[in-house]
Amino acid sequence: MRASRFFISTLKEAPSDAEIVSHQLMMRAGMIKRIGSGIYTYMPMGLRVIRKVEAIIREEMNAAAGIELLMPLVQPAELWQETGRWDKMGAELLRVKDRHGRDYAIQPTSEEVITDVVRSEIKSYRQLPLNFYHIQTKFRDERRPRFGLMRGREFTMKDAYSFDRDLAGLQASYQIMFDAYVKIFTRFGLKFRAVAADNGAIGGSGSHEFHVIASTGEDALVYCPSSDYAANMEAAEALPVAAARGAAGQALAKTATPDTVKCETVAALLGLLPLAQTVKTIALTVETESEGKLAKRYFMLLLRGDHELNEVKVGKVAGLAGHRFSTEAEILEVYGTVPGYLGPIGTKVPVTVVADRTVANMHDFVCGANDAGYHYTGANWGRDAAEPAIVADLRNVVEGDASPDGKGVLAIERGIEVGHVFQLGTSYSESMKATFLDENGKPAPLQMGCYGIGVTRILGAAIEQNFDDKGIIWPTAIAPxxxxxxxxxxxxxxxxxxxxxxxxxxxxxxxxxxxxxxxxxxxxxxxxxxxxxxxxxxxxxxxxxxxxxxxxxxxxxxxxxxxxxxxxxxxxxxxxxxx
Known part of the structure; x- marks a missing residue:
């Protein structure tokens, strides 16, 4: 290629709306041009990088027995309605109507379409396993598109879908894809980490995320430097800080704490008390409807004062699916006081107390007294407060926590998610009646896996990891x-x-x-x-x-x-x- 015959369009300064380094440098290097909110034209220089990323993906997918096809960008609403995702996806799913008034989705992913293909084509266990993939445009109507290709609305993704006869087959296919992803990201020349993850809205039983390591990454990655343990913050297990509860050593005392609604200010007011000795309360409400009547159940979540709530973990606690934060009116009704002074001792009406593992093992702790302007000091389980109804892992881990595998302590680094592999199981095949005949001639649901790589997101992630004050530093394998x-x-x-x-x-x-x-x-x-x-x-x-x-x-x-x-x-x- 001769530069005089190619299109090179560099800028001295990035546009004012380019917020992060990768967005700024891609705009300055003439790799992308913005044509609308979260929508970009891939210019010739940027497209060369995309094509190299795609080529590596194709080579490794084909080597792992993936079969390429191409599914449509526009998908009938009926397929999405079969799985219930037409409603569950919310505003992120772009819905359109054709001239006849029929509903369609602009695909953000293709589980429904590939399941429809397979249920009409696969009849016998002898046709399994199968793994189909495609590299296709996707659209997700982000509420606030930003960061260029990192969080745009239109993007390119490689998504693959495996189909197996049983759980063992699914796990084998999953491992093949996991290994293929390791090879793909290694070939890209990027520093990356695979971490255990939560499946989220896509459903299923197990998953891993692949993250490009970058100090500017949005995601916190938890790992143990002395073992193979790794998980994202949502899925990382937090062990109790103390292995067992200590004996009570203080008397319960109701102490005046005027205008101190945060644990930090309470600890300071009480004579530089360690923040780790305080307990904070988060009030939740769960609404259920039965025979046309709305019922409310109230939950009190307890965390150590210096720990942060992990909402993904909360949603998995028995009874807390579909929870919301309690309103101030509900808090006044249940606890008899304003937020900031809530605690497990003396609520006005019964509540379900859910204590984080660390809190369940605390003694002589400080908590709200359910009376504005007062906290209890020297509080102890059993003596002063009933034992928690539920003890669960509710918090984000922190650097230095014990690793769940018992092989060291945890460290945290930042990453950018660029790939995700899921064990979906039968969540889609059952709802869409995708079955095959097993060895005994009986119908059985297909076991399904799903595997995605954000092709265009790789560009942004690679730059966030590889740049200096002069510009981008591409790894050789994906350089334009x-x-x-x-x-x-x-x-x-x-x-x-x-x-x-x-x-x-x-x-x-x-x-x-x-x-x-x-x-x-x-x-x-x-x-x-x-x-x-x-x-x-x-x-x-x-x-x-x-x-x-x-x-x-x-x-x-x-x-x-x-x-x-x-x-x-x-x-x-x-x-x-x-x-």
Missing amino acids: FELVLCPMSYDRSELVKEATDTLYAAMQAAGVDVIVDDRGLRPGAMFADWELIGVPHRIVIGERGLKEGNLEYLGRRDTEASAVPLADIVSFIQGKMQP
Whole structure:
């Protein structure tokens, strides 16, 4: 490729609406152009990266016995209604009508469509296992699109779906896909981590997320440096800080704490009491309807003062599905006081107390007294407050917590989710009646797995991990070009032009993805463009070096250029191409 015949459109400054580094650099490097909220045109330079990402994915999916097809972007509402997701997906699912008034979804994912395909095609266990995949445009109507390709509304995703006869088969297919994802992200040249995750709205029994490690990542990843344990914050198990409850050592006392509704201010008021000795209360309400009547049940969640609530874990506690935070009117009715002074001792009406594991093992703790302006000190379970009705893991882990596998302590780093694998089981096949005949000739539901990679999101994540003050630093495997040739005075020096053209042809013959900058720019402007774009390898061709038999090589991460003999340059670059 010659730069004069390609489209290069770089900017000195990023648009004002570009919020994060990857968005800024992709806009400045001319890789994407915004045409609407969360909707972008992939410009030629950015599209080359996307195509390289897709090629690696295809190679590894095919090697893992994946079968490629292509499902439609526009999907009939009836399929989504079969699974109930037409209503469950909410406003994120873009719904449209055709000229006849029929409802359709602009697909955010394709579980319903692939299940419909398979239920009409698969009849016998002899046809299993199967794994279909496609790389297709998706649309999710994000409430607040931002961060460029990181949280846009239209994007490209690879989604795959496995079908098996039993749970053992599903688990085998899941492991094959997990291993394929490890190979894919390794080939991308990115630092990543696979973590156990919550299945969320998609359903199913087990899943892992794949995250590109980046300090700017939205997600907290929990791992044990001395073992294989890893999970995202939503799924990471938090063990009790104390293995057992200590004996009571203080008398219960009701203490005045005026205008102190937060644990931090209560601890400070009580003489620099450790925050870890306080307990905070979160009031929840669960509404149920029976025979046309609405009933309410009230729950009191208790966390240590310095811990944070994990709402995903809360939703899995028995009786708390569909919970909401109690209103101030409900709190006054149940506890007889305003928020900030709630506690497990002396509520006005019965409530279900749900204590975090750590709180259940606390003694001599401080809690609200259900009286505005007062807290209890020296509170103890059994003596002062009834034992919690439910003890559960309710909190986010913190750095230094014991690892659930007993092999060390936990650490936390930031990551950007770019892939997710799910064991869906029969949640879709049962609702859509997708069955096969087993060995005994009896119908059985298909066991299903789902596996996604955010193709266009990879670009943003890769940049968030790999950039400097000059611009992007692409890993070689997914760079728009592997090598750029920068001739000095290409249009004025016959020696430079001849050497450049010869080297260009040699690199092409050696299989190197090379571009030669024949635009006639001054060196500073030329170098700045390629540093911004992030091409990982650069060769400068100048008259002085050629007369000495050398060329100048600079890797994108190098601080100084090095001279390479002209006779060795092709093999030298081939060596640099190795992962």
